[in-house]
Amino acid sequence: QKGLGDRFDHSVGAACVLVPYGGRYQRTPAEASVYQLPTEGKTHTASILAHGYNPAVSAWSPYHGGLLAVVDATARLVACGGNAEAAHYSLQEYFRRMGAEADNWGQPYAALLGAHHALAALGRAAIGGKDSMSGSYHNLHVPPTLIAFAVAPVDVRRVISPEYKDKGHQLYWLRCPQDALGRPDLKAFAANNRFLFEAIGEGNVKSIRAVRHGGILQALYESAIGNGIGVHIDQLEDGFAPEYGGYLISSDGGLGIADNLQHLGFTTDSGKLEINGQSAAIKDLYAIASATLASVYPLYESVGEATRVPLATAKDAQRRPRTVSGIATPRVCLPVFPGTNSELDTARAFR
Template sequence: MSGTFNDIDVPPTLVSFAVDIAKEKDIITPELKAVGDQLVLFTIKKDEFDLPDYAQVMKLYDTIHALIQAGVIVSAYALDGKGLAAAVSKMAFGNKLGVTVNEDVSKETLFAPGFGNIVAEVPAEKVAEVKAAFDAAGLAGYEALVGWVNEEESFIYGDMRISMEEALHAWTATLEKVFPTRATENKDEVKTGLYKADNIYVCKNKVAKPTVFIPVFPGTNCEYDSADAFERAGANTIVKVFKNMNANDIRESVDEFVKAIEQSQIIMFPGGFSAGDEPDGSAKFFATAFRNAKMTEAVMKLLNERDGLALGICNGFQALIKLGLVPYGEIRPQSAESPTLTYNTIGRHVSKMVYTKVVSNKSPWLQGAELGKVYCNPASHGEGRFVAPQEWLDKLFANGQVATQYVNEAGVPTMDEEWNVNGSYMAIEGITSPDGRVLGKMAHSERRDRSVAMNIYGEQDIKIFESGVAYFK
């Protein structure tokens, strides 16, 4: 790449990426797994010019790979210019497990660059298997015990002791003033309970295999994931792009959308950034298109005459709330008091895994989920903060329309930005229409799949797609 902008010149630069393939069962992650496990340092051999002995390196890595396949190595980290100390610290931060470094490990070893070396976590009872494998490969001496995983949530080396909290603060605080990770210090827990419905809306118009219409607008980027999720759940999908290059394109798109809605039982509003979230905020163009009289009529017929369902995730949730489909259950104008979604408290896009609790079983979309259970999904949005007057908040909870809430590691709804990433009032992540048939939520439940987010703990399948399909059977 290269280029020039004003008085800035970028010289031609080669950017190289190495990509390989592997079986998912052979992939391990770097975070430490269990107290009592041992830490083993594997060292590559170098010649007098500090160049790697590539024959030894290949044999070393092959042996490590075989130990990973055998389940002997459960986590590993490749050292860089910061050495062993930085590597074991990052491994420890993942699950906040402490590390005790053996006193015979020199300070030079701790902090010297370790390019090519690998530190690995091995259950104590399997350390002998590591030694046996290295002896068999002729690599004896290139493995060394350097420490173990302690239960004290501290880093210990000789008479030095650093708490996990202190180490994490030192690691993360450097750029906090430049690029803050939180806008408020509010960590209040939200005192709400669970809503158990006496009756769930039952579909009267049964279909063996429902069809889902997924509208795509310029800037939408989750249509493929959404279609895959519904097809895995047993539905057919119709995906149509709204063309807006000229007036005729728009008229044709409206007719195509109406026809697709008439053929469907479910409308899925996918995530993304429709029209770049311009003008005037998220999903405005999305919602404006669906306010077309023909499309509004088609949507309301689907809901009112065919017992249909509607789902909106992220940008799709923004569209549902601007249309009025949540919380009202019909397409109608918003008033100044209507619940809405606005900018995250941090003032920028947030992308991280979030934990959400199912707090109502009123919606057909949540029949496959467990009331009170916590599910983990990725969130990725700039305008996901749910806001509403207190009267509306009370009404939504009383009606069982609050479907899901952001929760902390203890499963408690919270205002702590570490968990409630956008600062939503009452930690609300998803809401429904009064009868539960329209669901809007921020976290991307459609991005769950096999081999995705394998190192993320917690249940990731909230089964909303399977529940939507089952509703019609």
Template sequence: MGSVNSLYHIEFEQGYYQETITKTFEQYKKDMGKESLCPECDAFVAMPDVKHNYFEEAENIDGELKSHWLKTMKCFKNFCKPTKMQASLIANEDIKKDSDEEAMVSYGIAPYLSKWSPYHGALYTVVLALAKLAACGCDYRNAQVHFQEYYKMENQDQCPCCGNAEEGKVEEGRRMAALLGAYEAVKGFGLSYTENQEAVNLADAFLKECYGDEEAQPEFRTVAMNVTKRDHIVTTAFKKPDNKIVRFCIPYDKYDRPIYEEAMKTYKKFHKMVKNGYIQSAYAVGIGGTMEALAKMSFEKEYGVRIDEDIRLEQLSQKAYGAIVAEIKPRDIRHIEIPCMFLGEVIEEPVMEYHNEIIELDDLFEV
């Protein structure tokens, strides 16, 4: 399955999601076959530090939104570049020239989450890639999924853990945890990993365009591809003042994984709203959270946002991987069939308003 080495001798540290990842590994062996496993390797999968849970980290905002928003845009500057869409339109030989369909490709990365837990990081690269397709108006179902890893190894021709070196076991454990996280997500969404060479080549070209040949690349990323109707395509830019802004969230279990059945329902019903023309613009929440999403949706046409007074600051900064922020006309709010959070409304002034606080869009753009 891809270029990630698979192992037979694998030890999981006790605690947190140990029981869950062990079951995933057993299912992986059944699906892939023992012939795909390296019998001479050992790996140790360490559990993440639950006392410093990445998903529960709460920045001390001290009631001031501006400083935290600026910090968010600065920290994720390389990931927060303005864009009209979170997926790219690509050429596809299977689509006829006179067709009303377009092929889309998106990618998911979670470098900071992966540092805390490679398992969760890789899992959410799949979620993000699919959420981006959904936000752009593409049905996530039947998407082709491709994984790429970028783990530095001294010798690419042999497993780094051979020789039973402790550091090798831990490093290979990180790679194995990432593989199992991504594998679990693909299975959870009812999809399959692709090794279609054309799809792989498209994914490689897309990622090279995103990252170039820089070495500072995410260790694990996912590329997702699918086809959608041209008139279903949704862009990220806010369209009109007075439109409402909501966030469609996906629920998580006690191990900080998405509840796949509910996530699938959310994306399916969201696509139904897209087809009915209710979604004016949308953005899949990722590495920069809801604040990044609102800023990116505002930049192109320089419309601002009046954030609802009932929204708490921590709700804007919380990790909400896989959620989708969407712009909807006031009259179409009644058509929402999935749980959502009302964030506010689009305003003509190029500012972010929250209570008595004003943030200029130029300040966020130029950070």
């Protein structure tokens, strides 16, 4: 999907805090969209916008799909440094044409019931967004869709990105137990969120990545590809098991004591994932993963030094500017219309 994501210009407005793909190689997907608020002066205040939805889970159980959408959106927000207790939510729904069959009408009801279950446990509420019940064409139907969006303010000085930062950092898995129905323990999830919010403020947390459908192994891999930093873990169980509400954390010190906190291993400069006595090069894994959609959304090729266009340099001595007080000061008019952007950063450039 990076080939598609690279077509979005995140630099518009000059307020981006987390680029869509982080790290030296810009490969680790950001957990959420984080942008500073548009102000004429300097500000440390930004907004976090996170989403949650898994079509495979929702097709299997709309109830679980709605519940886990809220949990995933919340976890993504917390992983960026946000406060779950200050989050606000919006739900966007899209379902098949209902018709006269009772089972079809049960899909949106079950999805909303699952979302309400999670929101009530977290002490939050959601506003309704645009919904549609016309996602059918002959015998083709969209999967039951309830996408949860979570937004909260954050100080940019506590924003965390998911890629590993350096070798020698300790890796932790803050787990979230599940009940017999496959639902996260929402009390444990809320406790995890409070623990992380405090740990980030103490300054020991270097990266956080929420665990979801791909399990802890997907989180370990995606956190590694941004900077090519490897990991070493002697023993890992349930690597690919989905676990919504859990977190992968790297730290350059201790994290204190918390329920369900498990030490995994540490980061290395080997460029490999070394887990349970087996190893695989990160670059080889990325080549396999990025080839999946390369024919649909081609990746931008990196420009080598041999083909790089040389920088233009001045060969002649530059004239010193004249200090004449009679030169007029340019005036600039920047029209601002609804739907446009970049007026504030453009004004700063002219000033």
